[in-house]
Amino acid sequence: MNNNVLNISCYKFVPLPDAQALRDLLQARATNAQLKGTILLAEEGINFFLAGPVDAVRGFVDALRIDARFADLQPKESWSATVPFRKMLVKVKREIIRMDHPAIQPSEGRAPAVTPATLRRWLAQGHDDSGRPVVTLDTRNAFEVDEGTFDNAIDWRIDKFTEFPPALKAHKADLAEKTVVSFCTGGIRCEKAAILMREEGLTHVYQLEGGILKYFEETDGAHYHGGCFVFDERRTLAADLSTGTLSAAPEKSATPAIPDFAPNK
Known part of the structure; x- marks a missing residue:
């Protein structure tokens, strides 16, 4: 079985006061690229895990890097025979990693x-x-x-x-x-x-x-x-x-x- 599906995971803590506007933009980009997975956005940063054809996945990341805040993203990669996600979700949350400890920035x-x-x-x-x-x-x-x-x-x-x-x-x-x-x-x-x-x-x-x-x-x-x-x-x-x-x-x-x-x- 060919493992030709690229899976990536990546996060970055960076101020995103425009998280809600980014949600709409990234939802459209990911959907148009036929990617599946999850993108979480919050004022503290971004966290995402996506899967799809290699060119589509890497193209999505390249488009993200055009934004100076994401220029240094370095996703971790792994491969699978099938896409391990059922849908594409982009959500805005209070924290991209919930700790309930606001002093930690x-x-x-x-x-x-x-x-x-x-x-x-x-x-x-x-x-x-x-x-x-x-x-x-x-x-x-x-x-x-x-x-x-x-x-x-x-x-x-x-x-x-x-x-x-x-x-x-x-x-x-x-x-x-x-x-x-x-x-x-x-x-x-x-x-x-x-x-x-x-x-x-x-x-x-x-x-x-x-x-x-x-x-x-x-x-x-x-x-x-x-x-x-x-x-x-x-x-x-x-x-x-x-x-x-x-x-x-x-x-x-x-x-x-x-x-x-x-x-x-």
Whole structure:
């Protein structure tokens, strides 16, 4: 079976006071290009996951980049035999990743990031380049973690991303004196999480650049076990970015087509 459908996921925290006008424009562009997927817009930025023929998908991104605010978009890519979305939806929401913590504004400055290659090296050697112990912190929901995560990752068993701030307050002492690398599917949740941890006084905090999917794309997937849950009909992706196998179907209500936390896959 030919995997000739291009799937992309991308996000950017950037002020979008014109989010409502952008919704109409992007809905028309995506529909005309016969793309399917979801685009979420908010005053804090954009988050999208789309699928379709390669020229149509990349042409859509090229058109987005004409807007200076989106000039540096770098979507993560994977391939499938069929389009894993049923329709094309563009929505304006309060947040593209719901945390209910208004003080966190990634567009005003993000936490330091670590590349997939660097994280792989740190995990292999058991410490960062300063000799400090490294821990990975999974910021995803419990049912996503159950499909796969980094070896020995910290998992606070949250059911939605709005539970992350109180979970951090409860467990912050456990992270002291360690290098903490927050991670999620595509980078969007762990970006807000890393900023919050730094605001809470944790010094040695990084976000995994591009999340699990970028780690799969740029490394051999070492130190990660299982698959990566994605919010489309593929359900999970293996370390080679091929469609994986869902270990156990989660409750239907737990996996809406457009989750509030907008995982960016």
